[in-house]
Amino acid sequence: MGDTFFEIIGLEKSFRGLKATNNVSLSIKKGEVCSIIGPNGAGKTTLFNLITGLIKPDAGKIYFMGKDITGHSPVDIVHAGIARSFQIVNNFPRFTVYDNIMIAALGYKKLAMKMFTPAKGIAKNEIMELIDRIGLAKEAHSLAGELSHGDQKRLEVGIALASHPSLLLLDEPTAGMSSDEKGGILETIKRVMKESDCTVFLCEHDMKVIFSVSDTIWVLHNGAVVTSGTVDEIRNNSLVKEIYLGEAE
Amino acid sequence: MDKIRNLQAGAREWVWYVIAFVILMIVPFSGSIFWTNLLTEILIMGLAAMSVNLLLGFGGSLPFGHAAFFASGAYATALLIKETNLPFVAVLIIAPVMAAVVGAILGIIITRLYEFYYAIVSAASCMVLWTLIRKVPIFGGDTGITGVEIPEILSSIDAMYIFTIIIVFIVLIFTKILLNSPFGWIQQAIRENPNRVTCTGSNVLRHRYIAFIISSFICGIAGMLFVLHTQSTFPSYAHWVKSGDFVMICILGGVNTFIGPMIGAAALIILQTYITSLTEHWLLFLGISICLLVIFMPSGIMGLAGHLPSKIQSLYRKIRS
Numbered sequence: 001m002g003d004t005f006f007e008i009i010g011l012e013k014s015f016r017g018l019k020a021t022n023n024v025s026l027s028i029k030k031g032e033v034c035s036i037i038g039p040n041g042a043g044k045t046t047l048f049n050l051i052t053g054l055i056k057p058d059a060g061k062i063y064f065m066g067k068d069i070t071g072h073s074p075v076d077i078v079h080a081g082i083a084r085s086f087q088i089v090n091n092f093p094r095f096t097v098y099d100n101i102m103i104a105a106l107g108y109k110k111l112a113m114k115m116f117t118p119a120k121g122i123a124k125n126e127i128m129e130l131i132d133r134i135g136l137a138k139e140a141h142s143l144a145g146e147l148s149h150g151d152q153k154r155l156e157v158g159i160a161l162a163s164h165p166s167l168l169l170l171d172e173p174t175a176g177m178s179s180d181e182k183g184g185i186l187e188t189i190k191r192v193m194k195e196s197d198c199t200v201f202l203c204e205h206d207m208k209v210i211f212s213v214s215d216t217i218w219v220l221h222n223g224a225v226v227t228s229g230t231v232d233e234i235r236n237n238s239l240v241k242e243i244y245l246g247e248a249e
Numbered sequence: 250m251d252k253i254r255n256l257q258a259g260a261r262e263w264v265w266y267v268i269a270f271v272i273l274m275i276v277p278f279s280g281s282i283f284w285t286n287l288l289t290e291i292l293i294m295g296l297a298a299m300s301v302n303l304l305l306g307f308g309g310s311l312p313f314g315h316a317a318f319f320a321s322g323a324y325a326t327a328l329l330i331k332e333t334n335l336p337f338v339a340v341l342i343i344a345p346v347m348a349a350v351v352g353a354i355l356g357i358i359i360t361r362l363y364e365f366y367y368a369i370v371s372a373a374s375c376m377v378l379w380t381l382i383r384k385v386p387i388f389g390g391d392t393g394i395t396g397v398e399i400p401e402i403l404s405s406i407d408a409m410y411i412f413t414i415i416i417v418f419i420v421l422i423f424t425k426i427l428l429n430s431p432f433g434w435i436q437q438a439i440r441e442n443p444n445r446v447t448c449t450g451s452n453v454l455r456h457r458y459i460a461f462i463i464s465s466f467i468c469g470i471a472g473m474l475f476v477l478h479t480q481s482t483f484p485s486y487a488h489w490v491k492s493g494d495f496v497m498i499c500i501l502g503g504v505n506t507f508i509g510p511m512i513g514a515a516a517l518i519i520l521q522t523y524i525t526s527l528t529e530h531w532l533l534f535l536g537i538s539i540c541l542l543v544i545f546m547p548s549g550i551m552g553l554a555g556h557l558p559s560k561i562q563s564l565y566r567k568i569r570s
Contacts, residue, residue, distance in 0.1 A: 083449075
């Protein structure tokens with residue numbers, strides 16, 4: 001315990017008797033892309049919410065870089081080095097792209113209480129560089145709420161990256177995208193991984209996406225881990241096919 | 250390029266404030282006691298409304314209890330002057346601090362809440378203070394405190410007016426700087442999406458609490474100025490209807506603009522004064538005109554003013570083509 005980069009042990013969470021997370025244990029190695037798959041309602045987003053502290057687990061432990069972060073506040077968890085993007089677009093719609101990233105940068109630098117310097121001057125180059133990296137340089141001064149869906153998903157990743165995470169949680173980054181857009185955001189994710197030395201924990205529906213980027217895959221069904229393995233192992237796993245295609249065979 | 254444009258836009262705004270300041274300073278020399286008095290009241294009410302708008306327009310909350318801080322500032326000023334021998338300058342500092350202390354106490358509960366709960370609990374805590382002020386003898390009961398003596402130098406209407414302008418403009422500049430700072434940006438981000446702010450590593454609860462205290466401090470300054478202006482204070486200052494007035498002024502002027510509350514205060518007070526002089530059923534007409542204003546200018550007077558140039562442009566283009 002504590003030697004691994006990120007580890008969950010026996011995590012449990014129930015909502016009114018429904019076990020959304022049922023004795024989940026998994027671990028992630030530094031520098032890999034770890035994916036979690038499972039049908040709708042398998043408990044993927046609940047797991048992400050537990051990790052980022054938005055909801056508190058009923059039982060179990062979460063370790064990150066040797067520290068127990070179980071039950072810590074979302075703010076502490078961001079500063080510990082875990083940031084996330086959301087499945088449903090979750091930005092500041094009446095702010096520009098630049099301002100969205102700026103808010104996250106201010107949070108990371110713990111400057112929220114600074115009262116007498118103009119915010120616009122802070123970390124300007126750093127913010128523009130990040131906007132460039134997520135491919136929104138042309139849209140830097142457009143309102144976030146007026147971007148296309150694909151660009152809003154990019155911004156979503158950008159806001160998470162502004163927290164300089166060691167572990168980046170991406171909750172369905174390609175949901176609702178066209179296949180062209182998917183290719184684009186995948187390139188972005190791969191590039192970001194290389195450049196910023198962060199480990200990615202990905203939750204995704206699209207199998208093509210999963211198989212093209214993942215090192216390890218965990219399969220979640222009815223709140224419990226069913227199996228895990230490399231891309232090839234999961235691709236040929238009969239149980240996984242059964243979960244996804246039904247038991248009609 | 251962007252930097253230059255931002256600077257220009259910023260500078261243009263400051264130029265407007267300087268012009269407004271100069272025009273306001275000239276008013277007393279016109280010799281109209283009526284307007285000098287009216288403008289003093291507008292500036293003070295505008296300041297109180299602006300403190301509300303810091304939480305309303307810029308923070309996305311609905312503070313319905315700011316009369317509590319207005320009254321705290323007012324009563325603190327009256328009592329400090331009447332009951333103690335503190336120098337006047339000390340009173341000017343202690344009175345708003347008292348309002349901030351009341352804000353710090355009430356804010357512990359209020360800032361944990363959102364939406365209706367926030368509005369109702371803030372209105373309720375304001376009513377608790379109202380009851381206290383009426384029942385505790387030192388506050389003078391229903392008759393309030395009258396005959397508050399102010400220093401010789403401020404005793405003329407013009408001097409009080411100039412003093413008000415100076416204090417109000419200092420606070421305006423402070424607020425403007427605050428809103429452009431990281432604190433102000435996070436405050437506005439919380440209005441847009443508090444959960445996302447939490448997930449980017451800023452403490453939303455602490456932020457809302459500090460903003461609440463700053464806002465009550467500014468509202469306390471307004472209460473203090475009002476006592477110096479009228480030399481008396483009454484329990485009605487703490488009534489939630491007064492809080493409602495502040496919110497209405499903000500909505501009337503435009504909650505999404507910095508200067509909106511000032512414009513709203515001017516509109517409401519001038520409307521009030523003129524309609525009162527026309528008919529005894531003035532509340533009826535005031536109500537109707539406010540309904541009409543809100544229906545036809547949903548984003549307030551400043552919101553309409555912001556759209557006006559583009560509307561005129563499009564009209565001009567239509568006429569030409």
